[in-house]
Amino acid sequence: MMKLNIFCLGEYYKSCFRIINYIFLKNKEEILFIKWIWRVLVIVQIGEIMNIGYIIGPAGSGKSHITSALHQWMNLAEFDVATLNLDPGVVRLPYSPDIDVRTYVDYDAIVDKYELGPNGGLIVAMDHVAIAMDEIQKELQDLSPEFLLVDFPGQIEVMAFRSSGIIIIDELSRGNQMAGLFLIDPVLAKSASSFVSTMLFGISIQYRLQTAMSYVISKADLLKPEDLEKISGWTENPDFIYNDLLQDSSVLNADLSRRVTELIISQEELGEIPTISAETNENMDIALGLMERVWGSHDMYMG
Numbered sequence: 001m002m003k004l005n006i007f008c009l010g011e012y013y014k015s016c017f018r019i020i021n022y023i024f025l026k027n028k029e030e031i032l033f034i035k036w037i038w039r040v041l042v043i044v045q046i047g048e049i050m051n052i053g054y055i056i057g058p059a060g061s062g063k064s065h066i067t068s069a070l071h072q073w074m075n076l077a078e079f080d081v082a083t084l085n086l087d088p089g090v091v092r093l094p095y096s097p098d099i100d101v102r103t104y105v106d107y108d109a110i111v112d113k114y115e116l117g118p119n120g121g122l123i124v125a126m127d128h129v130a131i132a133m134d135e136i137q138k139e140l141q142d143l144s145p146e147f148l149l150v151d152f153p154g155q156i157e158v159m160a161f162r163s164s165g166i167i168i169i170d171e172l173s174r175g176n177q178m179a180g181l182f183l184i185d186p187v188l189a190k191s192a193s194s195f196v197s198t199m200l201f202g203i204s205i206q207y208r209l210q211t212a213m214s215y216v217i218s219k220a221d222l223l224k225p226e227d228l229e230k231i232s233g234w235t236e237n238p239d240f241i242y243n244d245l246l247q248d249s250s251v252l253n254a255d256l257s258r259r260v261t262e263l264i265i266s267q268e269e270l271g272e273i274p275t276i277s278a279e280t281n282e283n284m285d286i287a288l289g290l291m292e293r294v295w296g297s298h299d300m301y302m303g
């Protein structure tokens, strides 16, 4: 009941803001000013809004290590930050999550009971996580951190393309501000075609989760300067990607390459893709800054 009231209040203020915006506001300063008033009203009425950072990326791209490193870094900088592990099947984590779906879901028992393989097991386990969302939300409310880092499971397809994943994201995001940090594994950014495929994967997850996504290259300590230069060239000039794609023997269709390149370059968030490393803690401030930029424009990305 309480949750419903909170949600309705948030929706009420959001609608008011949109109407005022549409009728009266003409320039950016006025819109920003009203946004701040709206934010204060929401805080006074429903309590502090949580800033949720979804750490997303292909399997093995470093999500858990970045969650750990960013959490440590934010803790040292005295941010009120907590972590949530969303992977029911993970055996070892490099950090000790404040909230852990493994408390509610026994992945091994599910695999045994329904005689499933690893993918089937994860799909059923995520259904169980969706069912446990009320309890997870309760734990989250008790903790009430200002910032929450959510470590996505290895197979993000299960989160993004199955209805249980969408239910989990909707529940977590409701009334909060959300931002996605998509990790590009340098191993997957070596050739133009693998870089483009990874970016397309990120865009598809972004589209499905309805979350603004910032892209970063993880494991920067493994990157050679010449690789970095090549990737920077791709993001700065579409012709570089397109030309490299055409030389890539695994790419057969020039017209498709052109259209895909245009889609990727049209991502307004793309620009220069920063590098981060959980090994050296390089650019943790930039990773946080990218998410803060999205949280700062919260009327667009509130759940």
Ligand SMILES: Nc1nc2c(ncn2[C@@H]2O[C@H](COP(=O)(O)OP(=O)(O)OP(=O)(O)O)[C@@H](O)[C@H]2O)c(=O)[nH]1
Pocket (backbone or CB within 6 Å): 057, 058, 059, 060, 061, 062, 063, 064, 065, 066, 087, 152, 153, 154, 155, 218, 219, 220, 221, 222, 276, 277, 278, 279, 280
């Ligand atoms: N050199 C280096 N290795 C890293 C870094 N981050 C992660 N790794 C390594 O990459 C591997 C995968 O890291 P994880 O953090 O488990 O990646 P993940 O994306 O959470 O993996 P899944 O959840 O299984 O998809 C581990 O062997 C880590 O030690 C980094 O910044 N630098």
Ligand SMILES: [Mg+2]
Pocket (backbone or CB within 6 Å): 063, 064, 065, 087, 090, 151, 152, 153, 154
């Ligand atoms: Mg992980």
